[in-house]
Amino acid sequence: MPPAIALTIGGSDSGGGAGIQADLKTFLALQVHGCSAITCVTAQNTCGVTRVDPLPPASVLAQVEAVCGDLPVAAIKTGMLLNRGLIEATAAALEPLALPKLIDPVMVSRAGSPLLEADAIEAYRQLLLPQAELITPNLHEARLLGGGDGLDDAAAVERAAALLLELGPAAVLIKGGGLPSLRGHDYLLPRDGAGTWLRSIAVDTPHTHGSGCTLGAAITAGRARGLPLLEAVQAAKAYVEGGLRHALAIGAGQGPLCHWHPLLEAHG
């Protein structure tokens, strides 16, 4: 049987815990062949980002075309897109592709580094959200995209998801992790159905670098393997929970999750 293939479009994290590195590792652990189009290269470790080099927008187009012109990609994820030009190139590259597209509107890293230039939010709203099968903002990103202020309880999150649906995605997943009372609780609202709170056990670790990227990548891997959206999100939450349970306490800041935990479990 041919393998499922997924493509991630995003930034490179030299530290290997987030960005396209987290995505490719997640795809591999879920037995999906991972391809990537790099939008920018960060010098980054568990403490933060020290340098960012954007690629030319034409490079992103060329990368996506090289991949999708040759390989039967089954699902696509976007991560760090950095600026308006890169968002425009990504949107143009994705436009002709009739595939499940997960848009993770990456704006600020867990360590607090800004990952998106300020004038780029409108480009997200206009060009990418309408193409999305699913968008996966955290509370901060949901607010910046237009989900309303005061996102500090479950009811406000549900209202925000309804507001974000109006921007065009087929479904919205708002991640509650930024709020102590909602840790491990995410709200999924599809256009064509009822909203659902999905709960996983909140793992007590400071080493969460890349957990947002990893969740989105695991959902994308599930969709590439043909899982329905709800099941893909549930399986992805279980994968992230396992990664956090085995999180890597390395570096002076927030360490990454363990992306190879299926191998640990397989070997007992």
Place this chain on the structure above:
Amino acid sequence: MPPAIALTIGGSDSGGGAGIQADLKTFLALQVHGCSAITCVTAQNTCGVTRVDPLPPASVLAQVEAVCGDLPVAAIKTGMLLNRGLIEATAAALEPLALPKLIDPVMVSRAGSPLLEADAIEAYRQLLLPQAELITPNLHEARLLGGGDGLDDAAAVERAAALLLELGPAAVLIKGGGLPSLRGHDYLLPRDGAGTWLRSIAVDTPHTHGSGCTLGAAITAGRARGLPLLEAVQAAKAYVEGGLRHALAIGAGQGPLCHWHPLLEAHG
């Protein structure tokens, strides 16, 4: 126990079969946390390379410093370095690091695309080979680095390894794969011991994209985990053999090996 950590310095292959993607996938499959410093971004698929964007040399330095200034990296590999400026930056970044360094002198892809500018070979010889614990040229690269012409039998390979040792690495592994009579046979010559022919079963598949990167990455993972060099090479050859046995027949050209085969074997 903290995980072993390895760093790869090289090019990005959007198709995901070679370059830093192959390296990071290999590290993950061998339960090593992978970090990366990207030297250039290629638009590439199973048929070849359609575009190359080099990063500024200062970006490579910043990426290596961000990683090695924060994380206890235990072994380093270099792959596609593209041009003289990137080789110089890589050599300068590696110079202060007293770690096992594997230099894979990538020059031409398996699909025939040139991956190194012509004037850069001398920079390899002067700046990188003397720092190497191990260099891993194929027959073509061994010839270009100064291993002599007529590399068409085992005796010539053994002579070439001795010539390349004089350039300063602590050991040389010449990969015989380019010659039908030497498929799966590699010659390891350490400075302080006898040469050994290492043999694996030659897997009959056209889908070998990234097998050179993968072998080097698997050796680097073994060294990061503390294996002696000979054992690391033997284990790496077994990993590549498994990857080729499960190779992915995707794309119109040479598909990649399967990097997740330890998961297949674990699950039976």
